[in-house]
Amino acid sequence: MSVISSTKNLEALSFTLVAEFDAAVELVWQVWEDPRQLERWWGPPSWPATFERFDFEPGGKADYYMTGPEGEKAGGWWRFTAIQAPSRLEFDDGFADEGGDPVDSMGITHATVTLEDTGGRTRMTIQSTFESEEQMEQMVQMGMEEGMREAAGQIDAILADHARA
Amino acid sequence: MSDADADRLFQAFADATRRDIVRRVTVAEYSVSGLAALYAMSFAAVQKHVAVLERASLVTKEKRGREQIVRGNHEGLQKARRLLDEYEAIWRQRVGRIADILAEG
Numbered sequence: 001m002s003v004i005s006s007t008k009n010l011e012a013l014s015f016t017l018v019a020e021f022d023a024a025v026e027l028v029w030q031v032w033e034d035p036r037q038l039e040r041w042w043g044p045p046s047w048p049a050t051f052e053r054f055d056f057e058p059g060g061k062a063d064y065y066m067t068g069p070e071g072e073k074a075g076g077w078w079r080f081t082a083i084q085a086p087s088r089l090e091f092d093d094g095f096a097d098e099g100g101d102p103v104d105s106m107g108i109t110h111a112t113v114t115l116e117d118t119g120g121r122t123r124m125t126i127q128s129t130f131e132s133e134e135q136m137e138q139m140v141q142m143g144m145e146e147g148m149r150e151a152a153g154q155i156d157a158i159l160a161d162h163a164r165a
Numbered sequence: 166m167s168d169a170d171a172d173r174l175f176q177a178f179a180d181a182t183r184r185d186i187v188r189r190v191t192v193a194e195y196s197v198s199g200l201a202a203l204y205a206m207s208f209a210a211v212q213k214h215v216a217v218l219e220r221a222s223l224v225t226k227e228k229r230g231r232e233q234i235v236r237g238n239h240e241g242l243q244k245a246r247r248l249l250d251e252y253e254a255i256w257r258q259r260v261g262r263i264a265d266i267l268a269e270g
Contacts, residue, residue, distance in 0.1 A: 003260050015252055015256075021267050022264075022268075028263070
């Protein structure tokens, strides 16, 4: 089991998750530092992420979009605020419109990632802080919509089976 | 949830416009005409979509003057708690995918 604990603070609108991986710190750092690896896990399989820009340095920006099963795109951006390889990464995470420009009205999530060596294994702590409940909602909707689509896709498949039978 | 309820729910989600309407009205309230302006379809077509969502208890509709205001139906939900739970689920899935990548060596 990779996830050790998660803590939610409703008042502070923050979320902390601790996970442990059976791999060296340098390898876990790679899944954040290498955009090609990042693309393999940031979005769910039905909504893979594509990073078009990835300036991995303090103050640098990353632009990405996620592509849905019907070809629809949801855009986002990161701004790296602190990078201390291979143990600490901080970035702001926001939404982007179809042209890739930031949508400020939806708010920004600040994320802090820390990696610690626990004797050959790596403990990863993610802390996300939201600006508002509305923004948290939007964040989750992006993740949830995919679940709805998958449910709808399953129903479509069932109906198609009936049509053939 | 009865079979009929489940049918209504799945029917409601089985359309891209309806999913988009739910996503929008969960965050802010919209009038039916305001929603109609967003899609390349008639006011009547959007109104039908809203009616399907209303029957599935996913949105509520209320008359305000000449407008019909559509909102997400959150009643009885501890919204922030639920959202954080779902956000946690998203991260648990991400951690699972990272573990898979690391396991490849």
